[in-house]
Amino acid sequence: MTAGTSRPVDELLTATEVLVGAGVMSPTGHINASARTGDDRMLLTSLGLVQELTPETFATVTFDGEVVDGQLDASTGEIVGMHAAVYRSRAATQSVLHTHSPHLTAFALANQPLACRYEALLRRGQRSAVPVVPWAPRGSAAFTEGVGRAVERHAASWAVLLGNHGVLVFGSSPMAAAKFLVTLEEAAAAELRALALGGARDLPPGTLADG
Numbered sequence: 001m002t003a004g005t006s007r008p009v010d011e012l013l014t015a016t017e018v019l020v021g022a023g024v025m026s027p028t029g030h031i032n033a034s035a036r037t038g039d040d041r042m043l044l045t046s047l048g049l050v051q052e053l054t055p056e057t058f059a060t061v062t063f064d065g066e067v068v069d070g071q072l073d074a075s076t077g078e079i080v081g082m083h084a085a086v087y088r089s090r091a092a093t094q095s096v097l098h099t100h101s102p103h104l105t106a107f108a109l110a111n112q113p114l115a116c117r118y119e120a121l122l123r124r125g126q127r128s129a130v131p132v133v134p135w136a137p138r139g140s141a142a143f144t145e146g147v148g149r150a151v152e153r154h155a156a157s158w159a160v161l162l163g164n165h166g167v168l169v170f171g172s173s174p175m176a177a178a179k180f181l182v183t184l185e186e187a188a189a190a191e192l193r194a195l196a197l198g199g200a201r202d203l204p205p206g207t208l209a210d211g
């Protein structure tokens, strides 16, 4: 776990404040955020809106969805598998954040991967395009398996776009994931603005993990 004495719940709340402060939340404020707290469990937001979060609105759940501590809203219960799939597929992951950040969600709706062409992404450890997981019903096995497969296949990406939905970002701590999410949203906005100028250009060959 992260060094220091801060509790996972405080780290998650601080991370969500970073997202709000950076202006990367969608107008609804939809979010779910988690931190790994054991081999098979995580602390997870029990409500789905950032403006509702307090230290009391988190629950500890196993990767199989069993609530160990606190209470989970029924609709939040459906997204346990999505978070668990990332923890199971990427051992280094300590935190997972899901939002509908507007520019990233534009890529998700278009089912378009977000290319890695922005210097700031490299500084956050991204070394490939952000892949798109095809849409499947929320909470379904097809959806959870799709997320796990994409995370495994794209080892140089620290995020996946959820087709027709939003984005899932992961990192070595809640703060690392939040800062990466802010940078990704910035990259998505810049990619879209660059279209008016003929489109963003690729980084030189050899810069990224996949060429």
Ligand SMILES: [Zn+2]
Residues within 6 Å of the ligand: 030, 098, 099, 100, 165, 166
């Ligand atoms: Zn969502």
